[in-house]
Amino acid sequence: MSPSGIARYINGYLQAMPPVAAMDLRFGGYEDGVLTLEAPLATHVNDKGCAFGGSLVSMMTLAGWGVVMLRLQEAGIAADVFVADSEVKYLAPLFDDLVADARVADDADWDGFVSRLRERGRASLPLLAGVRLPAGGVAAECRSRYVAVAKG
Template sequence: MAQQQMTQQQMTQQQTADEFLIWLKGQIPLINHMGFGDLVYDGQSLQMPASLAPNVNDKGTGFGGSLSTVATLCGWALVTLYLREQGRDCDVMIRDSQINYLAPITDDFYAEVALPDAAELKTFMSYLDNKGRGRLNLEIEVKQGDQVAMTLKGAYVAVEKKM
């Protein structure tokens, strides 16, 4: 029974991710040209795949600006999806970030991020409840296969929308 419930939950989360990507493409037209594949979301982590072809530079490798865009967007999307699941309507933005390029991307790639531990999430939600804004620090990895090609450490801020 638990296995069946888990499967239903996974299906619901994947449907949420599919609908989110459709919404996102309507909100940010640029990403319609970046070769995004289907998001993989499990309620705790998110993978955002992209094709190399529309993100290639003059050397035939992944363009740094595209990689940072995919990573930034992946973190933003995870925070937004998490807040929506909590019933929160917030504006989410990246406050600051640090990027490290570790290896060239020579094929299709993906960004991957996971929510922080429960204590950090509790603090984040407490700040939202008490101050109307909160911050989450995330580390996003851009990978080709299992190789990490870039990391982005970013502070994402969520602000409750005013009614």
């Protein structure tokens, strides 16, 4: 899929969910298995003038979900993807636009995940996500487990 096709694919899913559409998220890129989502701080500011923690975790969750959806689409597998559980760490306040990225965890077995999904119709996979600070460092990070359920 071309970069513009990936952007249309992800943005289409994001805009189809009313609570997500209200977040003003946009596709930031997809390279080497890393999906990036972006959003303006003005839409996600809290009472302290920094990014709302709920927005950070939502963006990381959506970026992880998007990575699994894209990789399954690349593998030619139709499945519904759900976040099963996650552990979030808030490390520093973010006073700038939000940039979240996600990727399959280094300790994950993508091929095994695909095999289990094809054989059993269901499989789970760990992902890592983070929200970066503009000067370097990380505002928040998340390790999540996603479950895919084959369609049909």
